[in-house]
Amino acid sequence: MKNQGLAMLSWLLGSLCFTSQLIAAEAAEFDAAAKYLTTCYACHGTGQAHAPVVGEVIEWEIRLEKGMETLVQNTINGLNGVMPARGMCTDCSDSDLIAIIEYMLEQSK
Ligand code: HEC
Numbered sequence: 001m002k003n004q005g006l007a008m009l010s011w012l013l014g015s016l017c018f019t020s021q022l023i024a025a026e027a028a029e030f031d032a033a034a035k036y037l038t039t040c041y042a043c044h045g046t047g048q049a050h051a052p053v054v055g056e057v058i059e060w061e062i063r064l065e066k067g068m069e070t071l072v073q074n075t076i077n078g079l080n081g082v083m084p085a086r087g088m089c090t091d092c093s094d095s096d097l098i099a100i101i102e103y104m105l106e107q108s109k
Contacts, residue, residue, distance in 0.1 A: 030096050032103040039089040040100060049082045060108035072098055 036044075036054075043051035052059040063071060075097050078085035086092055092100070 030099055032096070032099040035089065035092065035096065036100050036103055039092075040087050040104070043083075044104060051083065054104045054107050057108055060105055064105065068101075071101055075101060 041054075043049055044054045047053045052063060054060075072094075074083065075087055076085065076094060086097060087100070089097070089100075
């Protein structure tokens with residue numbers, strides 16, 4: 001009986017470890033929605049500086065006609081002096097930026 005209790009305990013501990021590892025892995029994954037809110041939202045959530053507002057379908061349909069490649073390049077380099085290079089996200093990699101653009105497009109169709 002005593003052994004059984006121990007076995008149960010170590011099983012419990014084992015699954016706890018497993019769960020916390022899963023949580024850690026998820027936190028490491030880039031959170032496009034959260035990053036959008038803390039960086040791009042200031043303009044793209046409000047229309048500040050005449051930024052195309054996320055959620056306005058037609059605005060983004062027109063943008064997307066240029067092709068995803070162009071949108072990505074214009075985000076990385078900035079556009080017309082009003083869209084800042086990298087959307088002012090200093091710690092976003094290129095693929096992070098692509099993930100945010102995809103998120104913005106997803107919210108606008
Ligand atoms: C300071 C305001 C501002 C911030 C912050 C900002 N943008 Fe923009 N963005 C703009 C404006 C203004 C435009 C429209 C530029 C134009 O068409 O002349 C734009 C355009 C864009 C476009 C369309 C580009 C195209 O080729 O039509 C994309 C994509 C974009 N922004 C992504 C982002 C992402 C991603 C972020 C955050 C990482 C971000 N922006 C942050 C102001 C901003």
